[in-house]
Amino acid sequence: MDNDISDILMPAAKGELREGVNAAFTLRALSLHPRRALPAGKTLLSLFMKENDDRSEQEKQKEKQINDIVKKAYWDAALEQVSSPSPDIQIPRLKVFYHDLFSALKPFISREHPVMVALSSPLSPSSNHLASALNYLILALNLMKSVCAPIHDNDIDETLAKLENIHKLHVPRETLAEEYISGMKFALHMGQTIADDYQSFMLKYGDESNIAAMLRGSAREQEREVIVGLFGQEKISRLWKRWKGSDSGVWTDKLLDVVGSLEPLMASPDLLPPPLIMSRVDLAEAQTLFLGLIITASIRSLVPQLSPGRLSVLYRDNQDALQKEATFTERLWTLIGADPFANDHATTESDLDGIVEEVVSLWRMRNPDASGDTLTKETELRDMTRQIINQEAHPVRELLKKRLLDGLKQRIAQPIIPREKASGPNHISAGRALKPVARLKPSKGFPSDQPEADLLVTGIGDPAFRVHMRHILHILRMVQSWVESTWNDILVL
Numbered sequence: 001m002d003n004d005i006s007d008i009l010m011p012a013a014k015g016e017l018r019e020g021v022n023a024a025f026t027l028r029a030l031s032l033h034p035r036r037a038l039p040a041g042k043t044l045l046s047l048f049m050k051e052n053d054d055r056s057e058q059e060k061q062k063e064k065q066i067n068d069i070v071k072k073a074y075w076d077a078a079l080e081q082v083s084s085p086s087p088d089i090q091i092p093r094l095k096v097f098y099h100d101l102f103s104a105l106k107p108f109i110s111r112e113h114p115v116m117v118a119l120s121s122p123l124s125p126s127s128n129h130l131a132s133a134l135n136y137l138i139l140a141l142n143l144m145k146s147v148c149a150p151i152h153d154n155d156i157d158e159t160l161a162k163l164e165n166i167h168k169l170h171v172p173r174e175t176l177a178e179e180y181i182s183g184m185k186f187a188l189h190m191g192q193t194i195a196d197d198y199q200s201f202m203l204k205y206g207d208e209s210n211i212a213a214m215l216r217g218s219a220r221e222q223e224r225e226v227i228v229g230l231f232g233q234e235k236i237s238r239l240w241k242r243w244k245g246s247d248s249g250v251w252t253d254k255l256l257d258v259v260g261s262l263e264p265l266m267a268s269p270d271l272l273p274p275p276l277i278m279s280r281v282d283l284a285e286a287q288t289l290f291l292g293l294i295i296t297a298s299i300r301s302l303v304p305q306l307s308p309g310r311l312s313v314l315y316r317d318n319q320d321a322l323q324k325e326a327t328f329t330e331r332l333w334t335l336i337g338a339d340p341f342a343n344d345h346a347t348t349e350s351d352l353d354g355i356v357e358e359v360v361s362l363w364r365m366r367n368p369d370a371s372g373d374t375l376t377k378e379t380e381l382r383d384m385t386r387q388i389i390n391q392e393a394h395p396v397r398e399l400l401k402k403r404l405l406d407g408l409k410q411r412i413a414q415p416i417i418p419r420e421k422a423s424g425p426n427h428i429s430a431g432r433a434l435k436p437v438a439r440l441k442p443s444k445g446f447p448s449d450q451p452e453a454d455l456l457v458t459g460i461g462d463p464a465f466r467v468h469m470r471h472i473l474h475i476l477r478m479v480q481s482w483v484e485s486t487w488n489d490i491l492v493l
Contacts (some may be wrong), residue, residue: 020226027219028278031212032478041146044212075181082130083177091123094133097184098123101140104191108147108198115139130176131167137183138163144187148194159186220486227274236274240490243273251491252412252480259287259476260405262392275487279479286475293468294404296332297460298388298396299355302381303328303362305462314366321365328362329464336389356385400459404469407457412476419451452477 029037034044081093102119109116118124118136126132138160145156166179228236244251258271265271265284272280306314306325315321335351335358360378364370370377388394411417455469484491 017226017229020222020229024219024222024226025278027215027222031215031219032482039150043147075185079177079181082180083174085173087129091129094129095123097133098136100188101137104188105140105143107195109143115143130173130180134163134167134176134180137180137187138167141187144190144194148190149197152190152193156190159183223278223486227277231274237490239273240275250413253409256405256409256412259283259290260401275483275490279482282475282479286472289468289472292333292336293460293465294397294401295336295389296329297400297465298394299332299359299385300329300462301396301459302359302384324362324365328358329462331358333464352386352389355389356382359385403457403459407455408473408476411455411473412480416450416477417453419453
């Protein structure tokens with residue numbers, strides 16, 4: 001995006017207020033969407049790593065000379081052991097290196113991470129323990145890259161490229177051992193470098209959940225400062241009351257009415273009051289998903305999802321047909337252009353033709369022996385598909401829209417319903433700190449980070465739809481939690 005975010009969110013902001021809008025939005029994005037806001041593979045902790053070594057060249061050289069003398073004997077012996085054809089000699093040394101990698105990663109990677117579990121467990125049976133060790137070394141370096149300062153990325157990438165290349169080749173055991181030892185030297189050195197980078201920051205702030213909480217606090221303060229600076233407290237209160245309407249109504253109901261409308265949020269800044277301005281990009285994403293979901297589900301009603309039993313009877317062992325049935329909804333979703341982050345998600349006439357043909361093709365596949373006027377039925381399907389897409393007030397679209405809006409309003413008005421068997425932890429743990437630090441209690445986590453049960457809506461039951469409904473629900477929860485924690489004094493008016 002060529003323009004500053006302030007040009008989109010608050011065009012009237014000038015000078016310091018303009019800079020404040022950009023800063024507030026950036027802080028908010030880092031605290032709520034770190035994976036989108038940061039370079040690929042980076043974490044929040046990487047923002048705070050030192051990028052320069054302030055020691056003099058003389059000090060660096062002196063340390064290097066000492067290390068070279070002391071370590072040469074160690075690494076020569078390690079190479080001899082790792083390259084040994086005897087498992088009794090090779091495996092004990094590899095166990096030591098597994099432990100070394102675990103220790104290097106332990107300060108900033110959770111012990112529950114699969115790689116950490118593998119490194120701390122007994123070696124698994126293998127026909128080539130050295131090749132397995134090389135694989136875990138590659139995985140460990142990728143973990144280091146996820147948390148290191150950006151200045152170290154190139155060095156890690158170069159080492160990874162060498163190791164991954166040698167891993168693919170059938171090289172002699174001695175060559176494999178040499179590359180493994182070279183990679184281990186680098187990994188342990190990089191582990192110490194990252195640990196040194198972390199030390200001052202970790203002693204003060206603790207793990208990544210603390211950093212996210214710190215950023216959220218700063219983002220809220222910055223947001224209030226720029227919004228109040230632009231509008232004034234009294235005007236914010238007045239605009240909020242006018243937007244909300246009825247004193248007895250729930251503000252999230254009004255929010256969902258806006259999201260469910262066909263008026264694009266990114267093109268209509270007046271649709272939202274000041275406390276929701278910073279959430280406009282998130283809400284526009286939810287609006288795009290919402291509209292795509294309604295259109296896709298409406299088209300799906302023309303060729304409803306079949307039960308597993310019906311599919312088995314209809315197609316027997318025709319895997320191509322079963323695959324086409326299984327991926328039908330996602331193909332529609334792609335053609336409709338409902339992904340907010342696609343390069344170009346505007347539906348073209350070509351896409352429209354493709355959607356129509358997808359519906360007709362599925363109907364033909366389900367009715368190979370259809371009798372009567374097949375051409376008439378296909379023409380009807382084509383017409384009905386185009387009507388659903390082109391008519392904003394199409395009865396099926398209106399029905400599904402009402403059902404989805406009602407379901408979202410009821411769910412958002414209630415506390416989060418936990419998702420059963422939620423996978424993975426609700427927050428990132430940075431492992432043991434260098435010394436005891438104050439950590440946030442679990443109750444201090446951001447509410448929208450909690451996995452939530454699926455929302456079930458009649459007529460929108462395809463498994464692919466549930467994923468998109470979960471995404472919409474997450475965005476709404478995130479905005480709800482953010483606004484209630486940032487503008488609570490305004491919401492109670």
